[in-house]
């Protein structure tokens with residue numbers, strides 16, 4: 001079943017893999033952590049870490065690839081990002097369009113496009129809970 005989950009999420013993972021390769025070309029490091037490829041640091045990581053809102057962020061997950069500004073930030077947000085990994089495994093090739101449409105829908109309703117997005121709400125809920133099944137140890 002895990003192989004199917006990786007295959008189903010592969011279209012999203014490929015987007016992440018392309019971005020990961022660009023980050024690695026600019027000095028980022030990659031490693032396999034809890035079933036996902038974590039990429040952090042390098043020139044792009046430093047640039048994103050210093051970017052003003054809304055362009056700056058700690059990490060972004062695309063399928064089984066998690067791009068983070070630093071190893072420390074990846075540790076801090078790992079539980080949240082792994083919820084997005086699981087979401088990509090459930091939604092497969094529809095994850096990115098569904099995520100974008102969910103954000104747009106929230107915006108059209110006058111809500112916050114990021115924080116009120118149901119995918120983010122699920123991730124933040126998991127992040128605030130003590131260890132659970134949806135959160136890797």
Ligand SMILES: [Zn+2]
Pocket residue numbers: 080084119120123
């Ligand atoms: Zn998130």
